[in-house]
Amino acid sequence: MSPAPTLDPERQTKAKAYARLRRRLFFVNLGLSGMVTLAWLIFGWPAALKGGLLTFTRNDWLLVAAFGAIFYLSFAVLELPLEYYSGFVLPHRYDQSTETLGGWAKDQLLGLLLTAVIGLPLLEGIYWLLRVTGPLWWMWAAAGYALLAVALSSLAPVIILPLFNKYAPLGEEHAELAARLTALAGRAGTKVNGVFRFDMSKRTKAANAALTGLGQTRRIILGDTLLDEFTTDEVETVIAHELGHHVHRDIPMGIFLSAVVALASLYLASLALNRGAAAFDFSGPADIAALPLFALTLGLFGLITLPLNNAFSRWREVRADRYALEATRNPQAFANAMTRLANQNLAEADPEPWVVFLLYSHPPVRDRVAMATKFQTQ
Incomplete structure (x- = not known):
């Protein structure tokens, strides 16, 4: 790092x-x-x-x-x-x-x-x-x-995005980060259904992260290019920005x-x-x-x-x-x-x-x- x-x-x-x-x-x-x-x-x-x-x-x-x-x-x-x-x-x-x-x-x-x-x-x-x-x-x-916009916002994390990338829950090596991000979401009054890693690196060297979905499909997603290059504090502040939108x-x-x-x-x-x-x-x-x-x-x-x-x-x-x-x-x-x-x-x-x-x-x-x-x- x-x-x-x-x-x-x-x-x-x-x-x-x-x-x-x-x-x-x-x-x-x-x-x-x-x-x-x-x-x-x-x-x-x-x-x-x-x-x-x-x-x-x-x-x-x-x-x-x-x-x-x-x-x-x-x-x-x-x-x-x-x-x-x-x-x-x-x-x-x-x-x-x-x-x-x-x-x-x-x-x-x-x-x-x-x-x-x-x-x-x-x-x-x-x-x-x-x-x-x-x-x-x-x-x-x-x-x-x-109505279509609402439907797509809800379905994108579980149907559309997985067509282009593989998503997996953060492993034990990132357990502390997942806990911090979940707690951060809790303080924002936003329930998230997991913190996921996805394989951005198969397409690009750029980094990104997002808070996607609505209701039961809402989740935090982190590009592997972000996880591999950013500190825990930096990832946290990126997700805090996304939580700000919610x-x-x-x-x-x-x-x-x-x-x-x-x-x-x-x-x-x-x-x-x-x-x-x-x-x-x-x-x-x-x-x-x-x-x-x-x-x-x-x-x-x-x-x-x-x-x-x-x-x-x-x-x-x-x-x-x-x-x-x-x-x-x-x-x-x-x-x-x-x-x-x-x-x-x-x-x-x-x-x-x-x-x-x-x-x-x-x-x-x-x-x-x-x-x-x-x-x-x-």
Whole structure:
């Protein structure tokens, strides 16, 4: 276990270059997605695809499934080279990834399967609401989204996450740590159903930990890369931060606010579908051929509101950081943990303000360490 860390200047130089490349890839991917969606609308591909599908079936459910799958795959295939470069080549180039090409390909297939299992029923539900509830479909869809968010938050630790990693209770060698974290959760009034280790190291050298699930599925999960490199005090302060989100009820608040955002975006989508029907010769809002217009509207709304969503997220993270400092009364461990995360995860500690404003859901490391330093002097 290494002593109290300081920011590694060489790692920070690499981190800035890595972050710059990842931002460029983000914007390239964003532009590519937008251009592909516009191409669908400009070149009349929706009508052509729907016409072709109608030669096989006139069943609304089958039409939605087939059209949605082909529309999604058109993006997945075109963006695969970019995904390969950003998700496999670049992390290896910067010595962050430990994943094999076979492992990466397996993750892509699992992600595709998960998208189908969750996304297809969601799409079918939206178009069923469009067909049967008329002008108020967007209200019902937002309510359904909120219920789905609650379900996924509960099921993720026991069904979804184990698809990608192996989870096991902490062994005897970490019995003291498990006891400390369980006691920490108890002081926060949060019942956890175990402390688990998972194999992050099969994909990355980065470290992470989380408090996942709701109710009976709530558990603490620690990446093996965190357990192997961080001190007990540092792990404790990381989990104290996660507990801060539960103390402040950030998860139900986040679900509620995401439902409000969904309500607004779906309302705008309903306006776009109503007005776009004539412009693009759709039969009406429930016409599956209008899916590209629907997707474009949601995407634009998400892009416009991204800085606001990130600002709200940073505010929640600051509150959780403050809770961690107050709960552990160990600002040095907190500062050490943030510094070690920056070094190990190749995270830019001092990004430009515009980058933070647009893209950061968490405060940069410099601000988090400064908060700990200020707390220490109080």
